[in-house]
Each structure stands twice: as C-alpha cells, then as structure tokens.
Amino acid sequence: MLASGTWGLGENLNKFLTPKEIRENIGALVSKGISINPKEGNPPPRLFETPSGLINSIGLENPGIKEFKKTYLPKLKSYKVPIIVNLHGEKIEDFIELAEELKEEKIAGLELNISCPNVKKGGLAFSSDPKTVLELVKEMRKIWGNFLAVKLSPMGPVYEIAKICEKAEADAIVVANTYPALAVLNIKPLKILQGGLSGPAIKPLTLRLVYEISKKIKIPVIGCGGIISGKDALEYLLCGAKAFQIGTANLIDPRSALKIIKELKDLKNGLCS
Ligand SMILES: Cc1cc2nc3c(=O)[nH]c(=O)nc-3n(C[C@H](O)[C@H](O)[C@H](O)COP(=O)(O)O)c2cc1C
Numbered sequence: 001m002l003a004s005g006t007w008g009l010g011e012n013l014n015k016f017l018t019p020k021e022i023r024e025n026i027g028a029l030v031s032k033g034i035s036i037n038p039k040e041g042n043p044p045p046r047l048f049e050t051p052s053g054l055i056n057s058i059g060l061e062n063p064g065i066k067e068f069k070k071t072y073l074p075k076l077k078s079y080k081v082p083i084i085v086n087l088h089g090e091k092i093e094d095f096i097e098l099a100e101e102l103k104e105e106k107i108a109g110l111e112l113n114i115s116c117p118n119v120k121k122g123g124l125a126f127s128s129d130p131k132t133v134l135e136l137v138k139e140m141r142k143i144w145g146n147f148l149a150v151k152l153s154p155m156g157p158v159y160e161i162a163k164i165c166e167k168a169e170a171d172a173i174v175v176a177n178t179y180p181a182l183a184v185l186n187i188k189p190l191k192i193l194q195g196g197l198s199g200p201a202i203k204p205l206t207l208r209l210v211y212e213i214s215k216k217i218k219i220p221v222i223g224c225g226g227i228i229s230g231k232d233a234l235e236y237l238l239c240g241a242k243a244f245q246i247g248t249a250n251l252i253d254p255r256s257a258l259k260i261i262k263e264l265k266d267l268k269n270g271l272c273s
Pocket of ligand 1 (some may be wrong): 003004005006033054056058060064086114151176177178197198199200202224225226227245246247248249
C-alpha cells in the first residue's frame, strides 16, 4: 500500500505510474489524512531532510471531506485499486461524522490516524489515552461494517493501544506513524522545525514494534516505517507484518513501490540475498 500523505491525493500519480502498474503492484492507496473542514496546514518550511530520514510538519493539510468526495475520490476510484481513506479528527464525534460521510462511497475501508490531538482531552494525542481509543474504535465499529484499521503512533502506551484495537474489533492495525523529532534550521538566531521523523532512520524502531505487537494480538499488523527496498519489506513480513505500506520512499522516487515489489518478488524467487 502507498502510505498516507506521501503521494498527495493522486493529483500527480498518473504522471509517474500507469493505471496498469498501479493495479498490478499496489494493494491499496491510502489517502492523505482527511478532516471534516479543509485545513491549510503549516506555513513552510514543512520538510527537513536528515541523514537517513525526513522530518515533516505538514500540519495535516487537506481539502476537507466534502471536496475530497467531490473532486478527488472519483479520480482515485478510476484507478480500480482498493482505496483506504485515512481520517483524523479533533474529537470522537468528528471521526463518526467522517465515516457517515463515506458510508455510501465504494471504498475499501478506513484508517484512523490516532496521532492527532484530542481537543476534549486538552490537546493530548488520542494515542496517549487507551480509554479514548477504546471508545473511538467501539463507536466507529457501530456504524462502519467495512474494513477498519487503526494507525498507531509509535509513542505512548503502544502495546496497550494495540490490544485495545483488537478488543474493540478493529480489523487491522498499522504500525506506525512518524516519531516526534526536531531539526535546527538556523543557529543564530535559533530556528527549529518540529515534526514527525520517517524514512530509513525509523525502520529498526518500527520493525521492533511490529515484531513485539504481532506476538501479542491476532488481528493483522500492517508494517509501515522506513521501507525503501524489497529487503526492508521482507523483513517486516518476517517479523510479523501481514502487509506493508511505503511512505517516504515515494518522496524519493514516486516509482519506488514498483522497485520494492520487484525486489521482494526476486528475493522470494531466490534471485537476491
Ligand atoms: C510528508 C508526509 C505526510 C504524511 N501525512 C500523513 C497523514 O496525513 N496521515 C497519516 O496517518 N500519516 C501521515 N504520514 C505518515 C506516513 O503515512 C507513514 O506512517 C510514516 O511516514 C512512516 O513510514 P515511512 O518511513 O515509510 O515514511 C505522513 C508522512 C510524511 C512523510
């Protein structure tokens, strides 16, 4: 799957990949995070490249659910590949409203981003509060019968949250989102950028989470963190992931997914070591 936020909303996808390549290689397209109202996101700079990773501070920019449904979703559906819509909200009711908006749409499922702040809990991330996550997933399950995945933050009570997602009958969990990080942009005057770290730097950290979590729960774990080669993907599969998502690699080369899938197939056929 192509991970949320790393290939936009498909505006430029067909400049790099043909519909046939997408259909034959990509298991699902996971949309950029969608909220009820449009969000402008953070002012630039929003990206900072570290030696082996990327810090992003996009601020969840998106066109809002109405515009997403009207302008972007029809085009995404035309690729004839499963579409998973990534959602974020400021409170549980927002997630419910977003799911209601998508009920009639032919999409493969939803992915809930619980790394976002919960205004009802003073801005603490949903992912830091197991009780809220339990309520969120239970409430979503009442109205959403289709595929429902929860995308975990790698921070906070991760194992407890994973178990709670299973208890609340989520179909899968995605492990994981980015890690809080900071870059110094200028020394004098000091200028910093705070955001989420992704890419190869986080692979060993997330790989361990996938390994440990998949021993503790029975629902599928989708691995996501620093996959840029077929070997990376294979390692996730060997460590318990049932599927994987490719994120930052898309920003390095929008055709990365094809290369990764080819390498994975070659490894499976014993052509690489
Ligand atoms: C530029 C950028 C934007 C992202 N936007 C979202 C988002 O809207 N929602 C979300 O759940 N994750 C978002 N992510 C996190 C990725 O989907 C992925 O979980 C993370 O980058 C780790 O995978 P990677 O190391 O392969 O990139 C974003 C990541 C990047 C780099």
